[in-house]
Amino acid sequence: MKKFFLMMTTVVCGLIINLSANAGSVESLQSDYQVQGAGPFSAAAGETMWQKEYLDEKSGKQRSCQTCHGKDLTRSGKHARTGKVIEPLARSVNSERLTEVKFMKKWLKRNCKWTVGRECSAQEKGDFLEYLKGQ
Amino acid sequence: MQLKKTMVWDLPTRLFHWVLVLAFALAWATYKDSRHLGLHTIAGYTFFGLLMFRLVWGVVGSHYARFREFSYAPKEVLAYLRSLLGSGIKHYIGHNPAGAWAIFVLITFGLLLSVSGVIVLGGEEQQGLLAGKISFDQSALFRTLHELIAWTMVGLVAVHVTGIIVESLLHRENLIGSMFRGTKWVSGESANVTSHRLVASVLTVSFLTWSAVSLNGYISATEAQPYQPFKGPVLAMNELWNEECGACHLAFHPNLLPARSWQRLFEQQADHFQEDLMLDEATFNELTNYALMNSAEEKKTEAAWKIDRTVKKSETPLQITALVYWKDKHSDIADETWQREKIQSKTNCGACHYDAELSTFQDSAMRIPK
Numbered sequence: 001m002k003k004f005f006l007m008m009t010t011v012v013c014g015l016i017i018n019l020s021a022n023a024g025s026v027e028s029l030q031s032d033y034q035v036q037g038a039g040p041f042s043a044a045a046g047e048t049m050w051q052k053e054y055l056d057e058k059s060g061k062q063r064s065c066q067t068c069h070g071k072d073l074t075r076s077g078k079h080a081r082t083g084k085v086i087e088p089l090a091r092s093v094n095s096e097r098l099t100e101v102k103f104m105k106k107w108l109k110r111n112c113k114w115t116v117g118r119e120c121s122a123q124e125k126g127d128f129l130e131y132l133k134g135q
Numbered sequence: 136m137q138l139k140k141t142m143v144w145d146l147p148t149r150l151f152h153w154v155l156v157l158a159f160a161l162a163w164a165t166y167k168d169s170r171h172l173g174l175h176t177i178a179g180y181t182f183f184g185l186l187m188f189r190l191v192w193g194v195v196g197s198h199y200a201r202f203r204e205f206s207y208a209p210k211e212v213l214a215y216l217r218s219l220l221g222s223g224i225k226h227y228i229g230h231n232p233a234g235a236w237a238i239f240v241l242i243t244f245g246l247l248l249s250v251s252g253v254i255v256l257g258g259e260e261q262q263g264l265l266a267g268k269i270s271f272d273q274s275a276l277f278r279t280l281h282e283l284i285a286w287t288m289v290g291l292v293a294v295h296v297t298g299i300i301v302e303s304l305l306h307r308e309n310l311i312g313s314m315f316r317g318t319k320w321v322s323g324e325s326a327n328v329t330s331h332r333l334v335a336s337v338l339t340v341s342f343l344t345w346s347a348v349s350l351n352g353y354i355s356a357t358e359a360q361p362y363q364p365f366k367g368p369v370l371a372m373n374e375l376w377n378e379e380c381g382a383c384h385l386a387f388h389p390n391l392l393p394a395r396s397w398q399r400l401f402e403q404q405a406d407h408f409q410e411d412l413m414l415d416e417a418t419f420n421e422l423t424n425y426a427l428m429n430s431a432e433e434k435k436t437e438a439a440w441k442i443d444r445t446v447k448k449s450e451t452p453l454q455i456t457a458l459v460y461w462k463d464k465h466s467d468i469a470d471e472t473w474q475r476e477k478i479q480s481k482t483n484c485g486a487c488h489y490d491a492e493l494s495t496f497q498d499s500a501m502r503i504p505k
Contacts, residue, residue, distance in 0.1 A: 078479070081383070081408075081480065082383055082384040082479075082480050082482050082483060083479030083480040083482075083483035083486065084384050084385065084485075109413070110410070113411075
């Protein structure tokens with residue numbers, strides 16, 4: 001019996017923590033960036049950088065965030081290398097977006113490297129999120 | 136002597152004959168392209184069912200349809216064949232001895248063909264009556280047999296048809312027409328044969344019902360929702376794998392590469408086709424474990440079995456698309472096709488295989504998008 005209660009309590013607590021984390025995970029990640037000295041964040045700057053094209057020296061091709069995520073964030077994108085469909089990034093059509101800190105961190109790191117050719121600064125990442133969360 | 140128009144072949148026998156021909160032709164037309172395996176199977180079961188009916192009808196059917204009526208000793212066959220060269224050809228109302236033997240041999244081979252087909256379907260595809268009862272290894276032999284028997288059947292049919300044409304010419308009698316109309320011009324005594332319309336109706340209704348049921352999926356399929364006649368085996372899935380490995384491309388199921396390949400891919404995770412997988416230790420361990428437990432060596436699907444057999448033990452391929460087996464299966468697809476908007480990459484398996492996420496890669500579950 002005791003074991004059961006313990007289990008239930010853990011599950012419930014887990015759920016609460018999980019939910020609250022989801023509710024403000026973009027904000028929580030952005031405040032991490034602020035701790036690192038960045039901010040305030042600008043959606044306009046995020047948008048500009050989102051659309052900006054960077055030349056990849058090796059392939060000689062232009063790359064931008066839109067290369068995979070597409071021009072319209074409310075529609076599916078397509079992975080530039082594999083052709084795989086990427087679900088829309090806009091939260092207005094895809095409620096699962098920007099809900100997990102670890103996931104966002106991982107992809108921001110990876111996608112900046114691929115697109116811009118280097119890791120993005122805390123400021124840049126915060127701007128991206130500011131832009132994306134309003135979509 | 137006066138010639139009388141006489142019923143020789145009852146209606147069920149004629150129906151049996153012509154539907155059998157159609158079923159065989161359909162099976163023949165659909166055997167090469169594995170996308171048509173569904174139709175091939177339907178044709179095969181129809182063929183099998185008809186033969187079973189014929190076995191019964193050979194005992195209880197009308198006079199000339201009964202096996203007893205046309206079981207001749209080998210001596211009589213030889214005598215008949217010799218008489219073809221001479222002048223005194225004996226005329227038979229039902230089957231002549233040579234034709235009768237052709238029929239027995241055709242029925243026997245037809246049954247062997249059906250049974251071997253069911254075995255191959257059960258082993259190679261793990262489908263049908265014997266699904267799960269036969270291993271891939273066991274069915275390999277039967278596949279060869281199935282093909283041999285089929286080719287033999289084609290040869291037998293050629294002999295059968297030649298025989299009929301020769302006899303038609305010799306007797307100035309349209310035997311092919313008789314198999315449609317059921318009647319022959321007969322002089323003298325002959326047995327009384329009725330049409331057996333009731334049995335024929337039951338046969339027709341069963342056949343139409345079976346056709347409607349088995350073909351329904353094909354008829355109601357749409358471009359967006361294509362028909363999948365077969366479901367493959369359910370493979371072990373791992374959520375973490377699907378999440379981590381399914382973001383950039385299809386989460387290729389571990390059964391598509393040997394264990395040593397996965398081992399190597401994970402060792403090189405920081406340089407994964409120029410991407411960094413960034414797997415933390417716990418994730419790394421869980422995924423590696425899952426991959427090694429479910430690799431091609433487990434032979435859970437036809438593809439896994441063939442991949443396991445064809446990869447050289449000395450090699451460690453890192454790409455599914457570099458496997459001999461994969462290249463062989465996709466050799467017919469033109470370069471231009473791979474570049475199509477909806478495909479773009481060879482690794483975009485899901486563009487053509489709609490069971491790619493289940494990794495069952497059923498023959499019939501594919502279409503090449505325009």
